[in-house]
Amino acid sequence: MSELDDLTAFAVLMEAGSFTLAAQQLGWSKGQLSKRISRLETSHSVLLLHRTTRRLSLTAAGAALLPQAQALVAQVERARQALARLKDDMAGPVRMTVPVSLGETFFEGLLLEFSGTYPEIQIELELNNGYRDLLRDGFDLAIRSNVANDERLVARPLLAMQEVTCASPAYLAQHGEPHTPMELAEHRCLLNSHYSGREEWLYHQRHELLRVRVSGPLASNHYSLLKKAALVGAGIVRLPSYMLHAELGDGRLQWLLRDYQTRSTPMFLVHPYQGGMPRRVQVLADYLMGWFQRSTQALEKL
Secondary structure, three states: OOHHHHHHHHHHHHHHOOHHHHHHHHOOOHHHHHHHHHHHHHHHOOOOEEEOOOOEEEOHHHHHHHHHHHHHHHHHHHHHHHHHHHHHHOOEEEEEEEOHHHHHHHHHHHHHHHHHHOOOEEEEEEEOOOOOOHHHHOOOEEEEOOOOOOOOEEEEEEEEEEEEEEEOHHHHHHHOOOOOHHHHHHOEEEEEOOOOOOOEEEEEEOOEEEEEEOEEEEEEOOHHHHHHHHHOOOOEEEEEHHHOHHHHHHOOOEEEOOOOEOOEEEEEEEEEOOOOOOHHHHHHHHHHHHHHHHHHHHHHOO
16 A cells, blocks of 8 residues: 555545545545555554544644645646546547558558557548648648648658659660660650650759650559559659669669659648647657658668
8 A cells, every 4th residue: 555545545535524435435445444544644653633423623733734635636636637638649530641652652651560559549541642621621641742831731841752763673684774864765664644744754964954755655643553564574664762662672673874863852741730739640740750761761772
């Protein structure tokens, strides 16, 4: 039996005014309650209260101790409520809208790593390349490349999306490796139909802009489909760096024309402006920031 419990018993007893009512509130027997009060008196060698059949009255020592015991009980209750709020804040849904290829890339981490750490948080992940109004549509987080001047939103830099030119070893063994952008005109290229100028690939080197006309057997607006086509040797493709660190790391795709720079697009993690972001949203935002940082570092080591 701890002294904290004894002080709690003393405070509840004096608030209730009788051993019977106090024991009921604490869920103890009257005998257990009486033993705690006696233990408290014995440990400090003082008499805290006078007991009669009709009423309880404090001694001078009891009157001095009671405010301190009551303050302690109130502090414990505040701590309990704070822990309850924290538990509630770490449970529940988090709604997030992200571009399709990004969501497909970090989905496995969300499902296994994040959800394993925070099992009470339910993630609602919308894959959508279109614009969503976070406040109107009820989203907690978004990943965007274009951040409008919207004072309702907060944008945190997430990564610089660089396009990587790559192909499978099987394709390169059959068709050879291009060493300059202009050689791409002689190769089978996989095109992104989302862009109106998909047949013109741009490269930079030493302040020089190089434009090359490309063509090939497949055009698609879906990055993952283009990556699958490249993996089976269908052609050369340009894909966002964030979705390639595994394939480049294990050699299933080879990074081509590394001396030539390609388009780099900043990406932002966006959330509605609010004074107190729910903890469950904050931990998910922190996880995503860390995931993309690790992804960028892994790519830089290749």
